[in-house]
Every structure is written in C-alpha cells, then in structure tokens.
Amino acid sequence: MTDAPQTDLRTIGVLGGMSPASTTHYYERIVAGVNEARGGHTSAPLVVYSVDFGTVAPAIDDDRWDEAGEYLAERATAIADAGADALFLATNTMHRVADRVAAAPVPFVHIVDPTAEAIRERGVETVGVLGTETTMEADFYRDRFADHGLDTVVPGADDRAAVDRVIFDELVHGEVRDDSRELYREVVADLRAEGAQAVVLSCTEIEMLIGPDDVSPPVFDTTAHHVERAVELCLGERPLPE
Numbered sequence: 001m002t003d004a005p006q007t008d009l010r011t012i013g014v015l016g017g018m019s020p021a022s023t024t025h026y027y028e029r030i031v032a033g034v035n036e037a038r039g040g041h042t043s044a045p046l047v048v049y050s051v052d053f054g055t056v057a058p059a060i061d062d063d064r065w066d067e068a069g070e071y072l073a074e075r076a077t078a079i080a081d082a083g084a085d086a087l088f089l090a091t092n093t094m095h096r097v098a099d100r101v102a103a104a105p106v107p108f109v110h111i112v113d114p115t116a117e118a119i120r121e122r123g124v125e126t127v128g129v130l131g132t133e134t135t136m137e138a139d140f141y142r143d144r145f146a147d148h149g150l151d152t153v154v155p156g157a158d159d160r161a162a163v164d165r166v167i168f169d170e171l172v173h174g175e176v177r178d179d180s181r182e183l184y185r186e187v188v189a190d191l192r193a194e195g196a197q198a199v200v201l202s203c204t205e206i207e208m209l210i211g212p213d214d215v216s217p218p219v220f221d222t223t224a225h226h227v228e229r230a231v232e233l234c235l236g237e238r239p240l241p242e
Contacts, residue, residue: 013084017050018091019172022204033231069097076104114229116148126151128191131202133164171205188215
C-alpha cells in the first residue's frame with residue numbers, strides 16, 4: 001500500500017463568516033501568499049468554518065456576548081478537531097470574546113498582535129481606530145494595544161455611529177459607496193487632529209472602502225497583518241504561539 005503524500009506546511013484554521021466578504025479575503029490571500037513563496041501548485045492547507053452571521057449579529061445587537069462566545073468557542077473546537085495547527089478569528093469585533101475562542105485546543109493568533117508589532121516598528125505611539133462601535137468603544141481592543149505600549153483614539157459618538165452604519169448596512173453586503181468613502185476621510189482627518197499618528201482599520205471590511213491612497217496618515221490594516229502572520233505560520237517561518 002502506497003503512503004499518502006505529506007506536506008511540510010502547517011494547516012491554518014480560519015473561523016469566519018462574520019462577514020462572508022472578509023472570510024473570502026482571508027482564504028484568497030493566505031492561499032496566494034503561500035503560493036507566492038513556494039510557487040508551482042503549492043496552496044495553503046486551510047480549515048475554514050464559516051458561521052451563520054445571522055445567528056451572531058443579533059447577539060452583538062442585544063449585548064449577549066456570553067452566548068456569542070459559546071457559539072464561536074464550539075466552532076473553534078471543531079476547527080481544532082479538523083487538524084488546524086493555528087487558529088485565526090477573521091473578524092475584529094468578535095475578538096471581544098477572544099478568550100473563549102482561544103480556549104480551543106489549538107494555538108490562537110489575536111488580530112491585534114501582528115498589527116501592533118508592525119505599528120511599533122514604524123515608531124508610532126498613538127493610533128486612531130476605525131471599526132464597529134463595539135470595537136471602538138469597548139476595553140478589549142484598547143487594552144490589547146496598550147499591552148504593546150500603544151495609545152488609541154476613537155471618533156466622537158456621532159462619527160462612531162456613522163462608521164458603524166456604513167460597515168453593517170453597506171460593507172458587509174459588499175456595497176462600496178463614494179459618499180461613505182468621503183465620510184471616512186473626514187473622520188480620519190478628525191482623528192489626526194486628535195493626535196493620531198496613524199490609523200488602524202479595525203474592521204475586516206473597511207479595506208474595501210479606504211486604504212493608504214485615500215487618507216494622509218499611515219494606514220495599518222488589521223486584516224492584512226493577520227493574513228501575513230497566517231502565511232508565515234503556514235510556511236513555518238515563525239514558531240506557533242503558545
């Protein structure tokens with residue numbers, strides 16, 4: 001009997017579906033990054049669990065974070081059981097329950113960590129945060145950046161609501177509007193006036209709307225840095241997180 005072929009690549013687990021658009025970006029970019037490094041027909045081994053966002057979104061709206069955490073923790077365990085070597089939660093907002101997801105029996109990579117490391121390498125000390133209202137307002141995100149020695153500033157209440165509306169009413173559905181891009185540019189200008197030396201795109205959909213060419217401060221896209229870390233781990237270029 002012939003032995004089955006083996007790969008020297010690690011298997012990356014992606015817990016996604018929040019939204020489907022961002023999960024597609026993770027899949028495509030991890031696969032492309034590994035192929036760019038290895039060439040030929042090489043493709044990243046992935047385990048993707050795309051959850052029902054219609055189940056998760058009401059939990060966000062109703063502040064039922066324990067239920068959302070339990071729901072995602074069960075799916076994270078399923079990814080581990082499927083053979084993943086590392087786990088990536090493909091959403092910023094749901095990192096509010098990262099401790100529950102990280103309890104799965106597989107090394108977990110927090111989305112803030114690779115982003116914060118890249119920011120520190122650029123000598124930036126204060127960043128403006130754009131994301132959902134949950135991400136912009138809650139302690140879990142600000143505290144994680146603080147662990148890396150970074151200060152954060154967020155938009156005012158009205159602007160937070162407007163940024164959030166664009167995410168959930170437009171971007172998660174794949175809708176990109178010019179007037180919303182202009183709105184985000186104005187919000188970024190206000191963040192810069194409040195002392196932000198750079199802007200963090202702290203929602204996996206925002207990159208669909210704005211990027212480095214749209215605003216003047218340096219832009220750090222959490223999705224891009226998270227994906228880059230996934231590629232490095234898949235290739236074995238970094239040790240797995242403990």
